[in-house]
């Protein structure tokens with residue numbers, strides 16, 4: 001039986017256990033996209049708290065249209081790359097592996113210091129309103145349909161930022177194909193209405209994610225981890241379901257994995273619930289479709305829950321989001337059977353910044369780790 005807190009291999013990486021910090025945007029980088037000391041201390045705390053693998057918040061990939069949020073960190077420039085070096089060193093020193101999530105904001109872009117224009121597969125406006133906890137306000141802009149040149153530039157951005165991640169010392173990159181951002185939009189029939197080689201039926205709509213995987217793999221070589229995160233829901237439509245059910249999901253997972261991935265990271269609102277009306281979970285469908293490891297995420301708060309998912313063969317590693325924000329030492333608490341602090345959305349008020357979290361902790365006497 002795979003044990004949550006026992007070592008596991010992910011690609012060439014030897015992880016000390018199967019716990020993963022889920023990627024979480026904190027809009028706390030310097031205005032020009034550089035990582036800073038606050039971020040170093042933040043990520044270091046999760047590594048000291050026992051996680052086997054940390055995945056960064058979504059980092060933007062180019063100085064064109066990829067930035068989604070003001071104060072989002074990037075890996076687009078050499079200066080941004082260098083700003084991550086102390087963060088990576090702190091995480092490695094504390095014993096965790098570290099993967100950079102590479103994100104292009106696409107139609108869900110709210111703030112970009114490089115360009116006022118937004119681009120996406122097609123000129124489709126996302127529903128709902130921008131996220132206020134990332135500093136947004138009002139409806140989303142209607143993006144411009146990407147030209148062929150802009151698509152090639154976006155691919156080049158993923159490649160360059162993956163190289164930068166490798167050179168900064170990260171153990172791998174995770175391509176953000178989830179939550180409604182650019183790569184997810186290309187997969188979606190609603191957001192991708194293109195009639196050229198980047199659109200079409202559900203297989204044809206994988207063209208851009210496949211091109212990005214292949215180009216990144218070619219650039220970083222076989223020794224550097226390349227994973228992809230996928231979801232059904234989008235930031236702007238959280239309960240959305242993929243059309244085409246289990247069969248299309250299987251084909252999608254298999255095609256993406258075969259393009260050169262080391263792992264799939266599946267996020268659902270509840271990772272243990274059926275993917276569609278009934279039947280298997282999305283991670284179980286993924287595991288039945290590919291031979292690479294599957295990380296699962298969504299509504300896991302306790303060690304028992306995580307271990308049961310492993311025991312049931314639902315997934316290979318468990319990524320924890322909000323419960324980890326409430327307990328930066330979530331794995332150590334699981335190990336020692338200690339009580340967990342409940343997550344509270346107030347820590348993101350009025351914005352999801354690290355300084356607001358620190359202020360909230362001080363005022364409410366809610367430390368991020370156990371007192372010793």
Ligand SMILES: Cc1cc2nc3c(=O)[nH]c(=O)nc-3n(C[C@H](O)[C@H](O)[C@H](O)COP(=O)(O)O)c2cc1C
Pocket residue numbers: 022023024025026056057058101176178179229267269297298299300319320321322323352
């Ligand atoms: C503040 C916040 C920021 C997030 N930012 C990202 C992100 O940058 N990239 C990403 O893939 N998911 C992001 N997510 C989604 C989480 O990774 C995770 O999928 C979600 O919180 C559900 O998992 P949980 O139930 O364990 O919290 C974010 C979630 C939160 C709460």
